[in-house]
Amino acid sequence: MIYADNAATTKLDIEAFEAMKPYLLENYANASQPYSFSRGAKKALKESREMIARCINAEPDEIYFTSGGTESDNWAIKGIAFNESLRKAIITSNIEHHAILNSCRQVERCGVPVAYLPANQEAIVTPEILKQFIAKQTKLVSIMTANNEVGSIQPIKELVAVAHDNGALFHTDAVQAVGHIPIDVKALGVDLLSASAHKFNGPKGVGFLYIKNGTSIIEHESGGQQERALRAGTENVAAIVGMSVALKNNCENLVRNADLITGIEDSFKSLLSKTNMDFIVNGSKLHIPGNISLSFRNTDGEMLLHRLDLLGIMVSTGAACDSKSTQVSHVLQAVKASEEYAKGTIRISFGKNNSLNDAEKIVNSLTQILFENMN
Ligand code: PLP
Numbered sequence: 001m002i003y004a005d006n007a008a009t010t011k012l013d014i015e016a017f018e019a020m021k022p023y024l025l026e027n028y029a030n031a032s033q034p035y036s037f038s039r040g041a042k043k044a045l046k047e048s049r050e051m052i053a054r055c056i057n058a059e060p061d062e063i064y065f066t067s068g069g070t071e072s073d074n075w076a077i078k079g080i081a082f083n084e085s086l087r088k089a090i091i092t093s094n095i096e097h098h099a100i101l102n103s104c105r106q107v108e109r110c111g112v113p114v115a116y117l118p119a120n121q122e123a124i125v126t127p128e129i130l131k132q133f134i135a136k137q138t139k140l141v142s143i144m145t146a147n148n149e150v151g152s153i154q155p156i157k158e159l160v161a162v163a164h165d166n167g168a169l170f171h172t173d174a175v176q177a178v179g180h181i182p183i184d185v186k187a188l189g190v191d192l193l194s195a196s197a198h199k200f201n202g203p204k205g206v207g208f209l210y211i212k213n214g215t216s217i218i219e220h221e222s223g224g225q226q227e228r229a230l231r232a233g234t235e236n237v238a239a240i241v242g243m244s245v246a247l248k249n250n251c252e253n254l255v256r257n258a259d260l261i262t263g264i265e266d267s268f269k270s271l272l273s274k275t276n277m278d279f280i281v282n283g284s285k286l287h288i289p290g291n292i293s294l295s296f297r298n299t300d301g302e303m304l305l306h307r308l309d310l311l312g313i314m315v316s317t318g319a320a321c322d323s324k325s326t327q328v329s330h331v332l333q334a335v336k337a338s339e340e341y342a343k344g345t346i347r348i349s350f351g352k353n354n355s356l357n358d359a360e361k362i363v364n365s366l367t368q369i370l371f372e373n374m375n
Pocket of ligand 1: 007008067068069097099143144146147148159173175176196197205207251
């Protein structure tokens, strides 16, 4: 099998897996208990928090463990939207993940005004467009660090400056970015940032929300005192340990991995351009390494996905909102991709476990499928 869908999820880092095991089998104590058996779990949570904080240049007490990207996004939007304040409105963009879009729809139903900024044709949200929309009423701006379908990296630092100049908070959904490109919350200036472990070779069902010290937010889970009483519930110690080890490994090897993955991407694009296939590459030149959204003219992305699957190649389609829908995705609609191309979209996302050989095999398979389809 060739797995080329690393934007959907990644293979668990073996060191992260080994680090998790003792907290499942031996050190299984509830970290909140006062007896000595809980000391190991408590220490593991503390060290994991410190390790994650170091990776994004945050303070340890600014890291709040969650169940993943979806929860972190829901918390950021609702926790700020429903917090008492004179300001009421939220600004996001029309290329966000559904974890943000549907959280925004929910707060809208509760009377919070939300504006959806239009991204440009490269799937970039510009500071200029934010300047046009931002108002005295704006409480929170939420723009993703990198788009999950086409990979475009947003000008976060500049967007944060516009938000802060206008007295608004800034959240970024960095689920596709953390562990893949350098993230420094202090340099970016963000107030809140979402991340998910399974996107950076950590386990599934765990993530974190960075909340800058001093940011006022409503608790996400009411209950005990865990996560400074803002996200109650017994901590998933093993998953949190796995997440911290995976992030540390990815961050320590960020440049090496990016070089390797970019090399595979370049080779893939160069081989593809030598074929006579009619395609366009979606998104911006500035994108997450290895994230390639391709639209083939007058073909069907679903068909390509399934035919590649039969050949043992896993990619995703960028054309469907979900596996049951045949609509062009909201991101491709936002970038105004023409219909004759948009319907034939697939997303290939290479990761650190791919090779140049994988790139060559995928190009050969695509050529074979499209040739057979024409005849
Ligand atoms: N945000 C973005 C940009 C994503 O790509 C994803 C997952 O695909 C999520 C949020 C949701 O993350 P999780 O799968 O951890 O809930």
